[in-house]
Amino acid sequence: MDLAIKKYIIFSICFAILAILIGRLIQLQLLNVEEFGKKSQKNSVKIITDIPARGLMYDRNGKVVVDNKPAYSLMITHSQFNFDNLNEVANLIEVTPEYINEILSKVKGTNRFSPVKIKRDVEFRVISYIEENKERLRGVDYQVEALRFYPNTFKASHTFGYTKEISEKQLDKQVGNYYTQGDVMGSSGLERFYENYLRGEKGRKLVSVDVKGKEVGSYNDGKDDIKPVNGFDLLLSLDSELQEYAENRLGSRRGAIIALDPRTGEILCMVSKPDFDLSLFSGPTDSKVFADLLLHKDKPLFNRVVQSRQPPGSTWKMLMGFAGLGSGVITTTSTISCGGSFRYGNRTFEDHGAYGSINVTRAIEVSANVFFYKLGLKVGLDNYNKYGKMFGFGLKTGVDIPGEISGLLPSEEYFNKVYGPKGWTQGFLVSLGIGQGELGVTPVQMVAYTAAISMEGLYIQPHIVRRIVNPITGQEEILEFEQRRIELPNEYFKAIKKGMYLVVNGNGTAKNIRSSEFVLAGKTGTAQVTKGNNHSWFVGFAPYDNPQIAVCVLGENAGWGSQFAAPLAAAIMIRYLSGNTEDVYEEGSTVIVRD
Amino acid sequence: MANKFLEKFDTFTLVVAVLIVSVGLVAIYSATFSSEIDSDLFYKQLYFSFVGLAIMIGVSYLPPRYLSNISYMIYIFSLILLVLVLVFGKSISGSKSWFSIGGFGLQPSEFAKIATVLALSKFLTSEEKERNINKPLDFLKACAIVLIPVALIMKQPDLGTSIVFLSMLLPVFFWAGLSPFVLFTIISPIVISLIALFLGDYYFYAALLLVLIVLILFKRKVYLLIIVFLINVAAGISVEKLFSTLQPYQQKRIMTVFDPTSDPLGSGYNVIQSKVAIGSGGLFGKGYLQGTQTQLKFIPEQWTDFIFCMIGEEFGFIGAALLVMLYIILIIQFINNAYISKNRFLGLSCIGIASIMMFHLVINVGMTVGIMPVIGIPLPLVSYGVSSLLSFMIMIGIGMNTYRNRKIFT
Incomplete structure (x- = not known):
C-alpha cells in the first residue's frame, strides 16, 4: 500500500x-448546558456514612447489660471547610487547631467530600452553636452516634471490654477496607471477640449539595443509598446478680473468680481484680486516663481469668490422680505410704502431716504432699503431659474472651531449653507432682478442668455468649462450642470426686466451708510464688450429686487456700444455688487448714 | 540564513506544543491557587516546562544516526529501570511506579514509552537485516519489544500506562507495511468481542455478517477466510460465556469500567462531577478562576488526570474544543513529518508517538466527558506531572528532529 x-x-x-x-x-x-448548569448549582454529591447501632448485650435473664445511648460527634467536611474558622471551631470543642489540622490532613481522595469525625461526644451547647452559625461555619456538622452505656451495679470490665476509636496502625493493618478514620471498634473483651457481629454493616447516603455545601435533598432519589444493618445482639450466660456478688466479695483484693455451669460450659460470672470503669472508655478517651490504667502496678487492664499464668498448687492433685490411675501406676484402692516428709537425692521435701498408707481418694482429702511427690516420680513426665493435655492444660480453652494464654505444661524439651542441654532430671517431677515448679495454669483452665471432673469426663469449651440475635431476621442463632469426652473409666472419676467431696465434708482441708444446705465439693490449693505471700486457690463444684456450678477462685498473695479462696468459692456456689439470696461469706476464715 | 534556518526548524510543531503546555500551566494554576498545600505545584510545572523546552530543542538537533544507534541501549536501560522500580519503587495509591529522588518523583514508565517507540522503529527498519513485518518471526519479535515493558508495568500494577504501550502496535505495524488482511485478522475479533459483550446478540450477528463480507472482499484462500471467520465467532461466543461464569459483583465491576455512573461513589464519582463541571461551562465558560465545580474541589486532584474538566468549565466549549483541535493538529503534523521523512526509522517513530498522543487524548478527554472508561492516564503536556511532561516534550523533540532531517536517508 x-x-x-x-x-x-x-x-x-x-x-x-x-x-x-x-x-x-x-x-x-x-x-445540555441548562441541565448541567442547574446541576452544578445543586447536584454535587456528598457521601454520608450511615453508622449502624452496635449490638447490645443481654444477661442470662434477658436484662440489658451493655446498652447504647445517643451522643453527638462533631464532623468536618474537608472540601467545604473554611480554614478561617479553624480557631473558632477548635475553641468550641476545646482542642488545639493543630489537632483538627492533623485529622484533616489525613483525609485523601473522595473522602474530602465526606464529613470526617473530629471529636466524639461533644456537649449539647456545641451543637446549638453550630446550628446557630450554620451559614458561616460551612462544612462543620454533627452526627448522632451511639455511645456505650452500662446500666449496671457491677463492672464486668474485662468481660464486656471497651470500644475505642480505631488507630492509624489498625487502619493500615486492617484486612479489607471496612473501617475508616473515626470508626469505633471493639478493643478488648467481648467487644473485641465479637467485633464482626457487634459492629453491623455501615450504610451510606448520597446527598446532593449546592455550591455552598448546603444539602438540598437526596441524590438520585436515594436509589444508590445503602441502609445500615445494625449489629448482632449478644445473649450472654452471665448472671448479673452473681457477678455483682462476686465482684463485691472479692473487693479490693487482687485475684480472679470464674464460675460456670458444668453441664453447658456457660460462664455465670467472671471477675478479675483490680478492674476499671468501662464508662471511662465510652466517650473520647482521655489518653492520660488510659496511660494510668496501662501503667498501674497492679495491671487493672490485665484479665487475670484468661491471662494470668500461675502454679496451681494442690488444686493440681486431682489431675495427678487421673495420671496415676490412667497410666496404671496406682489403682483406686492401692496405697502409698505417707510419712511426714520425702527424701529425694539429697533434698528433703516436707509435708504438713503424716498419714500412713493411704489411697488416692484419701490423699486428695488431706492433700498429702508425699503421696503426690511419689506419684509424680512414678507417673513420669510423658504421662504427666499426656493427662495434663487431656484436661486442657497447656492449651487454650477457646473461651470467647480475647487474649487467652495457654499456660505452660513443661515438656522435656522445655527443661533442656531453659536449664541447658540435659537440664531435665527426674527430680523436677517431685514438685511438679504437687502443682508447683514450672507448671503454669490460668483460672479459666482450672474451672474447665473442675467442671469436667464434676461431669465425670465431659469437657466443654467455656463460653459466655449463648446465642446471637441476627438483626435482619430477628432470629436467634445458636453458637457452637466444642464438647468432648475424656476417655477414662468412670470409677476413676468416682474415686477422685469422692476425694473432693471429703475435702469439704470429711476431715479435709476445707471442712470449714461445709454447708448443711448444699453438698459442696472441691479442692484447696496454696501456691508458692517467687514474690510475696502464697496464692490462695480453690476449685469446686456443687451440688455434689448433680453439679450445677463449678467455680475457681484465685487470690493473689492471699495465703492458704482454706483461708481465703475456699470460703469465697463456697459463698459464690451457695449464693448461686440459693437463687442469689443467701450470703454466707465471712472474710478471713478463722479456721486454717494447711494443704 | 534565516530562510535556511526556518526551512529546517519545525516552528509549527514548536508553536503548537508551546501553546498546549501554556494551556496546561494556566489550568494547573487555576486548579491549585486556592490551596496552600498544592499551590507550589504550578511553579514546579512551570520550572520543568522550561527545562523540557530546552531538552525538546536539544533533542531536535540530535543526529538521526546517533538516535538510531542508542535506541536499543535506551530501551534496555529503561527495562532495567522498570525492574528496579518494582524492587525499590515507592508505592503511591497501591502501585509501585515511582522512584523518589531528592524530593522528586520519577516515573520510569513514562520514559519507557519513548524507549519502546525508538526500539520498535529501529527493529523494523534495521539496516543490517531485511525485516518483514509480514513474516511471523519478525512480527512476533516486534510484538515482544512492546510486550516486555507492558508486562513489567502491569506488575506495578498500572493498567492505564500499559495499555498506552499497546496502542502504538497496530499503527506502527500498519505504517511499516503489515498487510491489511493480517491487520483485519487482529482487529476484528477484538471489536467483535466488545460488541458481543456490550451490545448484545443482534449486533453480534450483524457484525459477524459484516466481517464475512469484508473477508470475502480480501479474496484470499478460502481456508484462510474460514479460519479468520471462525476466530471471530469463537471470540464473540467465548467472551460472553466467560462473562456469564463471573460472579455478579465481578460482572458489575467490569460494567462499571464502561459505565461509571453505575458506581456513583467509586470511579463514577469523578465522572459525574466532571461531566457536571464541563457541561456547566457552556459556550464561553464561567471565566478564569471562576469555575464553581472545580474551585470547590469536587474532583480530587483535578490538576492531574481530570484537568480537562477545569478547562471545560472555565473556558467553555470554545476553550475545550480549541484544545482538542490543537492536539489533532499536532498529531497530524507528526503524521505529515512521518510521510515526508526519507528516514524510515524517524518516520516510524513519529507514527508511534502520534498514536501514543492520540490514545492519551481519546482516553483522557473521553473519560472526563463520560464516553470512555476511567483509566488514569494524563492529558499530554497539560496534566500536572514532571515525568509525563518531560517525556512528552522529548517526543515532540523527536518529531521536530524528523522534520529537520526529513531529506536525509539514514
Missing part, C-alpha cells in the same frame, strides 16, 4: 476522533 494512502487513512481516523470528541462537547456544553 502506498504511504500516501496510509497517510490519508490515518488522517481520516484522526478527523473521526476529532468529530466524536467535539460532538460530545457540543452535546454536553451547548445542548
Whole structure:
C-alpha cells in the first residue's frame, strides 16, 4: 500500500476522533448546558456514612447489660471547610487547631467530600452553636452516634471490654477496607471477640449539595443509598446478680473468680481484680486516663481469668490422680505410704502431716504432699503431659474472651531449653507432682478442668455468649462450642470426686466451708510464688450429686487456700444455688487448714 | 540564513506544543491557587516546562544516526529501570511506579514509552537485516519489544500506562507495511468481542455478517477466510460465556469500567462531577478562576488526570474544543513529518508517538466527558506531572528532529 494512502487513512481516523470528541462537547456544553448548569448549582454529591447501632448485650435473664445511648460527634467536611474558622471551631470543642489540622490532613481522595469525625461526644451547647452559625461555619456538622452505656451495679470490665476509636496502625493493618478514620471498634473483651457481629454493616447516603455545601435533598432519589444493618445482639450466660456478688466479695483484693455451669460450659460470672470503669472508655478517651490504667502496678487492664499464668498448687492433685490411675501406676484402692516428709537425692521435701498408707481418694482429702511427690516420680513426665493435655492444660480453652494464654505444661524439651542441654532430671517431677515448679495454669483452665471432673469426663469449651440475635431476621442463632469426652473409666472419676467431696465434708482441708444446705465439693490449693505471700486457690463444684456450678477462685498473695479462696468459692456456689439470696461469706476464715 | 534556518526548524510543531503546555500551566494554576498545600505545584510545572523546552530543542538537533544507534541501549536501560522500580519503587495509591529522588518523583514508565517507540522503529527498519513485518518471526519479535515493558508495568500494577504501550502496535505495524488482511485478522475479533459483550446478540450477528463480507472482499484462500471467520465467532461466543461464569459483583465491576455512573461513589464519582463541571461551562465558560465545580474541589486532584474538566468549565466549549483541535493538529503534523521523512526509522517513530498522543487524548478527554472508561492516564503536556511532561516534550523533540532531517536517508 502506498504511504500516501496510509497517510490519508490515518488522517481520516484522526478527523473521526476529532468529530466524536467535539460532538460530545457540543452535546454536553451547548445542548445540555441548562441541565448541567442547574446541576452544578445543586447536584454535587456528598457521601454520608450511615453508622449502624452496635449490638447490645443481654444477661442470662434477658436484662440489658451493655446498652447504647445517643451522643453527638462533631464532623468536618474537608472540601467545604473554611480554614478561617479553624480557631473558632477548635475553641468550641476545646482542642488545639493543630489537632483538627492533623485529622484533616489525613483525609485523601473522595473522602474530602465526606464529613470526617473530629471529636466524639461533644456537649449539647456545641451543637446549638453550630446550628446557630450554620451559614458561616460551612462544612462543620454533627452526627448522632451511639455511645456505650452500662446500666449496671457491677463492672464486668474485662468481660464486656471497651470500644475505642480505631488507630492509624489498625487502619493500615486492617484486612479489607471496612473501617475508616473515626470508626469505633471493639478493643478488648467481648467487644473485641465479637467485633464482626457487634459492629453491623455501615450504610451510606448520597446527598446532593449546592455550591455552598448546603444539602438540598437526596441524590438520585436515594436509589444508590445503602441502609445500615445494625449489629448482632449478644445473649450472654452471665448472671448479673452473681457477678455483682462476686465482684463485691472479692473487693479490693487482687485475684480472679470464674464460675460456670458444668453441664453447658456457660460462664455465670467472671471477675478479675483490680478492674476499671468501662464508662471511662465510652466517650473520647482521655489518653492520660488510659496511660494510668496501662501503667498501674497492679495491671487493672490485665484479665487475670484468661491471662494470668500461675502454679496451681494442690488444686493440681486431682489431675495427678487421673495420671496415676490412667497410666496404671496406682489403682483406686492401692496405697502409698505417707510419712511426714520425702527424701529425694539429697533434698528433703516436707509435708504438713503424716498419714500412713493411704489411697488416692484419701490423699486428695488431706492433700498429702508425699503421696503426690511419689506419684509424680512414678507417673513420669510423658504421662504427666499426656493427662495434663487431656484436661486442657497447656492449651487454650477457646473461651470467647480475647487474649487467652495457654499456660505452660513443661515438656522435656522445655527443661533442656531453659536449664541447658540435659537440664531435665527426674527430680523436677517431685514438685511438679504437687502443682508447683514450672507448671503454669490460668483460672479459666482450672474451672474447665473442675467442671469436667464434676461431669465425670465431659469437657466443654467455656463460653459466655449463648446465642446471637441476627438483626435482619430477628432470629436467634445458636453458637457452637466444642464438647468432648475424656476417655477414662468412670470409677476413676468416682474415686477422685469422692476425694473432693471429703475435702469439704470429711476431715479435709476445707471442712470449714461445709454447708448443711448444699453438698459442696472441691479442692484447696496454696501456691508458692517467687514474690510475696502464697496464692490462695480453690476449685469446686456443687451440688455434689448433680453439679450445677463449678467455680475457681484465685487470690493473689492471699495465703492458704482454706483461708481465703475456699470460703469465697463456697459463698459464690451457695449464693448461686440459693437463687442469689443467701450470703454466707465471712472474710478471713478463722479456721486454717494447711494443704 | 534565516530562510535556511526556518526551512529546517519545525516552528509549527514548536508553536503548537508551546501553546498546549501554556494551556496546561494556566489550568494547573487555576486548579491549585486556592490551596496552600498544592499551590507550589504550578511553579514546579512551570520550572520543568522550561527545562523540557530546552531538552525538546536539544533533542531536535540530535543526529538521526546517533538516535538510531542508542535506541536499543535506551530501551534496555529503561527495562532495567522498570525492574528496579518494582524492587525499590515507592508505592503511591497501591502501585509501585515511582522512584523518589531528592524530593522528586520519577516515573520510569513514562520514559519507557519513548524507549519502546525508538526500539520498535529501529527493529523494523534495521539496516543490517531485511525485516518483514509480514513474516511471523519478525512480527512476533516486534510484538515482544512492546510486550516486555507492558508486562513489567502491569506488575506495578498500572493498567492505564500499559495499555498506552499497546496502542502504538497496530499503527506502527500498519505504517511499516503489515498487510491489511493480517491487520483485519487482529482487529476484528477484538471489536467483535466488545460488541458481543456490550451490545448484545443482534449486533453480534450483524457484525459477524459484516466481517464475512469484508473477508470475502480480501479474496484470499478460502481456508484462510474460514479460519479468520471462525476466530471471530469463537471470540464473540467465548467472551460472553466467560462473562456469564463471573460472579455478579465481578460482572458489575467490569460494567462499571464502561459505565461509571453505575458506581456513583467509586470511579463514577469523578465522572459525574466532571461531566457536571464541563457541561456547566457552556459556550464561553464561567471565566478564569471562576469555575464553581472545580474551585470547590469536587474532583480530587483535578490538576492531574481530570484537568480537562477545569478547562471545560472555565473556558467553555470554545476553550475545550480549541484544545482538542490543537492536539489533532499536532498529531497530524507528526503524521505529515512521518510521510515526508526519507528516514524510515524517524518516520516510524513519529507514527508511534502520534498514536501514543492520540490514545492519551481519546482516553483522557473521553473519560472526563463520560464516553470512555476511567483509566488514569494524563492529558499530554497539560496534566500536572514532571515525568509525563518531560517525556512528552522529548517526543515532540523527536518529531521536530524528523522534520529537520526529513531529506536525509539514514
